[in-house]
Amino acid sequence: MSIRNRLLMILGLVALSVFHLVPRDITVRERDLQTGVMSDRTEKKVPLKLGLDLQGGMHLALELDQAKQVSADPKRDLDLALTVLRKRIDEFGVSEPVVQKVGDERIVVELPGIDDPARAKAIVQRSAFLEFRITDETNALEKAIPGMDRVLRGLGVRGESPTSRPSAVEQLLGGDTASKRDTAAKKDSTAAKAPAAKPSAAKDSAPAAPADTAPVAGGVLAGLIQPSGGGGGSAPGEYMVPETAFPRVDSLLSIPTVARQLPRGLTLRWGSTPTSVGVESYRFLYALEDRPIITGSNLEDAQAQIDPLTNGPIVTFTLDRAGGRKFGEETGRHVGDFMAIVLDGRVQGRPPVIQSRIGRNGQITLSGRTLQEAQDLALTLKAGALPIPLRIVEERQVGPSLGEDAIRSGVVSGVIGTIFVVLVMVLYYRMAGALAVGALALYLLFTLGGLAMLDATLTLPGLAGLVLSIGIAVDANVLIFERIREELAAGKTVRLAMDEGFKHAMSAIIDSNVTTVLTALFLFQFGTGPVKGFAVTLILGTAASMVTAIFVTRTLFLIWLDRKPTMATLSI
């Protein structure tokens, strides 16, 4: 091949690499935190995909949580969950998310650059199962309580919890009554994260006292569950339990023999948040009809809004045609009754009275929530409910600052390593070394260009692999140069020594690179994200180093000899 053709080929490769590395417009989809409107924004970026460990972000691996709910058809449910998650993540507004099935039982979700991992996790994991149920008007629970207490007495329940393990919520609260009062002010059990001891603990523990030393005569539950008492706006079938006793009552009511005391066709559901009545904090308990009048599967659209009257966030929804017809019929039959809105098993707000037949549109009032939570709820409702709850089996999350640090230290060590290699090469091999350094620059360009071309991801291990490969990439050149030196020492002419050097070094170069690629292939096969990135860099780097060492350096040598055809000694 003539020098001209060789140069053209190298130029072509350079152009190809540069073309793939030129910064280009990338559309970033974002959701405005205030208005919830999705908007597209373009920014210029080098089209090199960075792994989550470099740009920050979250990686989740999820499986069906069959401990919570058994799936009849796991394969179908996983596919369904995948579709639901895709919709949710699309609405969430993350640029370049990954939602995919891995193997037969796992879904991997990757969200680059997110800054609120707890929120992202909640969106992914929320079942978002919405149902509307009519509250019980027959005082069934009140009537059932004596029977329940009888069963409990039979089980020997006095003051102690019958289950050997306290419920999860009780563990969270650590039995500290003072902290429970704090929770009351906030929402849900998540608020229990920040328990701050208060001096008023003694006073607060008063409502909890019956729970600990329940009088045998009155029964455990009778002392704890009371009707909410017909006050303004309270629905039939609504009961109150002191917030401090909520975990205990919950675990008592879930004992099968106790639950069976409730008449058929009824079911119990807790309110989603505690409510303050005077200084005490209570949790509502609802007896509801077993059959929901409608579920979220009939939902067509959901939007978060601010209610102009209360200034609180609401979620308005629209049902599809069939759902609207059914909802209209049911609400028409139940005018004057109360309807509980149940989301993932918890009653949202207090059940409103049905004033007239409701059509396709309705709203859910979220007291004490932020607009963002309302938006997240609307998002999950719209995307649909998960068929089976999901559980996180693997979670990796890297903050953006750590990723930036990692890139910086990777680049710094790469630059230092390169300077070292360049110095050693030029000092030891002189002119030939300088040519090899030129080839090394092309090596870096080709490797990065190759990464961009294959749409491969550059991870932290990949970056380390790149730095390491700079040190190893010169190996092929070293093999060739040493061989040329040997040939020169054997008395061959410059031209001949060079040809022989390249020829004889070839088999060693090929054999050693093939074995490197072989091991890298197995790494790629077994590794997870970051290690896969390492394997890809290693494979691309090996390929690029062969091209540059064999082809580019040789071309540079040819040009060098061409300019000084009479050269008797080689600067090597």
Next chain:
Amino acid sequence: MRLFANANYDFLGQRRWAYGISLAFSAIGLAVLLLVGVNYSVEFTGGTLIQVETQKPADVGALRNALQARGIENAEIQTFGTDREIVVRARVAREGTDANDTQATGDAVGQALDATLGAGTYRVLRTEAVGPKVGGELREQAVFAILMSFIAVLAYLAYRFEWRFGVAAIVATAHDVIAAIAFIGLARLEVSLFVVAGLLTIVGYSLNDTIVIFDRIRENLHRHKREGLETILNRSINETLPRTFFTGTTALGSLMALSVLGGDVVRPFALLMLFGVIVGTFSSIYIASPVLLWIETRWPGPDAHGHLGPKATAAPTGGSRKPQPVG
């Protein structure tokens, strides 16, 4: 400048010394691993790692107590770089336990941090939470990957060279893997996926080094038909010594930069690779070639034929082809 020009060291003569050093090192390292146990990362054991940045230096003792109060025993708490960055590693106690172990552990660690540091006063820089099932799978896959790469490389070597060379190269590489595992034990490196990747990279590098020498041996066997095998081996090692030294130097240079400047996540990998480059170079000289000599002496192959007999090792008697001056 030429280093090791016309080098003529008797490498094979010193092989017993090399065996001794190698055995002693591996034995000590493996003994440490057996006694103290492998320091697996949470990826392999299952568990939770949380790295946080605090506003003021954290009270490690209080944090440990808070973790224990929430049922997390034996959590490792380390400062990471500065004393305002801490890493908590809480491993899942039992393997194969079901339910939401991963999430429960993560939540408990979060609460312990809130309780000791104060909620909102720290920033989570990194979280890794892996269920015990996933961890077990990864461990299996890692062992499988290393074994499979051995088999694949052996097959390739058998195809390119002959099986005697392949076996010798694999023995040397296995030696390197064992020595590297011993190093992991002695340096108390945490075995993460990244470190396993390092092990496989060592396999690649060490083979690379061995192959360069074997390639030269194959060539010299044809070129110097009258020399004894041991002479050929020594000659080949000496001839390739400049390259071995030089490539080792540049690789070590890059790795030094990585281990000093690459950051805390990269450091275990870089340290392991530093050791791997050294031991890979050592083994291709002191393990691979002696093993090849041993195999060829016992089961001579076509290449080595004629280099082993007493006639061949005797002084050449006026052959027309004189050994070329090489090196």
